Amino acid sequence: MTRAYRSTTRDERARATRRTVVAAAAELFVRDGWTATTLDAVAAAAGVSRRTVVNAAGGKPALLSLAWDHTLVGDDEPVPMAERPAVARILARTDPAGAVAAWVDMVVGVQGRAAPLAAVIDAAADVDADVAALRDRAETERLAGARAFAAHLATLDPDLDPGPVADLAWTLNDGTSYRRLVVLRGWPVDRYRDWLVTVAQCSLLTSRRTS
Numbered sequence: 001m002t003r004a005y006r007s008t009t010r011d012e013r014a015r016a017t018r019r020t021v022v023a024a025a026a027e028l029f030v031r032d033g034w035t036a037t038t039l040d041a042v043a044a045a046a047g048v049s050r051r052t053v054v055n056a057a058g059g060k061p062a063l064l065s066l067a068w069d070h071t072l073v074g075d076d077e078p079v080p081m082a083e084r085p086a087v088a089r090i091l092a093r094t095d096p097a098g099a100v101a102a103w104v105d106m107v108v109g110v111q112g113r114a115a116p117l118a119a120v121i122d123a124a125a126d127v128d129a130d131v132a133a134l135r136d137r138a139e140t141e142r143l144a145g146a147r148a149f150a151a152h153l154a155t156l157d158p159d160l161d162p163g164p165v166a167d168l169a170w171t172l173n174d175g176t177s178y179r180r181l182v183v184l185r186g187w188p189v190d191r192y193r194d195w196l197v198t199v200a201q202c203s204l205l206t207s208r209r210t211s
Contacts, residue, residue, distance in 0.1 A: 014056065015076070017048065017052065017056050018056040018057055018066075018076070019070075019076050020046050020047075020048070021042060021043075021046045021048065021052070021053050021056045021057050021063070022057055022063060022066045022067050022070055022076070023046075023067075023070075024042050024045035024046035025037065025042045025045075025046075025053075025057070025060075025063040025064070025066075025067055026067035026070070026071065026117060027045065028041055028042060028045055029063075029064060029067065029117065029120045030116040030117060030119075030120060033120065033123070033124075034060075034064070034120055034123065034124035034127075034128065034131065035124075035127070037060070039053050039054065039059070039060065042063065061128070061130035061131060061134065064117075064120070064121065064124070064131060064134060065134050067117060068114070068117055068121065068134065068138065071113045071114050071117050072110055072113070072114055074109075074113060081145070082148070086102075086105065086106035086109065087106065089102045089105070089106075090102040090103050090106065090149070090152070091152065093156075094156065095156070096153055096156045096157045096160070096205055097201055097205065099152065099153060099156060100153070100197065100200050100201050100204055100205065101197050101201070103149055103169075103200070104193060104196050104197045104200050105193070107172070107173045107196070108178070108189065108192065108193045108196065110173075111173075111178035112178065112182075112189060114175055115175050115178050115179050115182075115183060118138075118175050118179075119179065121134060121135050122135065142170060142173060142174070143166070143170050145173070146166045146167075146169035146170035146173060147162070147166040149165075149166075149169050150162040150163075150165035150166035150169055150204075151166075153165055153204065153205075157205070159208050159209055160204075160205070160207055160209070161207050161208060161209045161210070164207040165204050165207045168200075168203045168204055168207060169200075169204060172196065172199065172200055172203070177192075177196070178192065181195075
């Protein structure tokens, strides 16, 4: 029992250290950019040694990947997005319009957290192969999420065509519109959310099967 307790305590400490390191790296990536952020800078911001940074999370690409994953879901809990409460709220809706509104709530939450780091990834992907691979993974996962949502909508309304619905959902859950309207143009998040609900409902729920 003593060994198990010590092991659990050690694991919790390691996880807390990694969380601190990743949070510091994310802040520096957004503030200073990919190139200017060094492992030494991350170590100083996190209050640990450079070696601790590497042992806790790895090099810069690994730090950015972890920061991105934590940002998407809002924490470092080992719970897939598909098992998160936001997805449960979508699945609980039995009306297509309500499901779309719940989906938009989830999308806006993710976009709000991810927009700053997404801009870093987009810029760094052109100069770093590891970051380019991270961007490719993010796009693949985003498309998979859109397809899963389209399939769910098709169970609520069998006349919907999940192929076009998925393509449109994938386009709408891109953070570009959030960055342009909220970050650059200063829209309140509630106004952006209401706009996206209107656009999503008009677009997704009118994509009918043609045969």
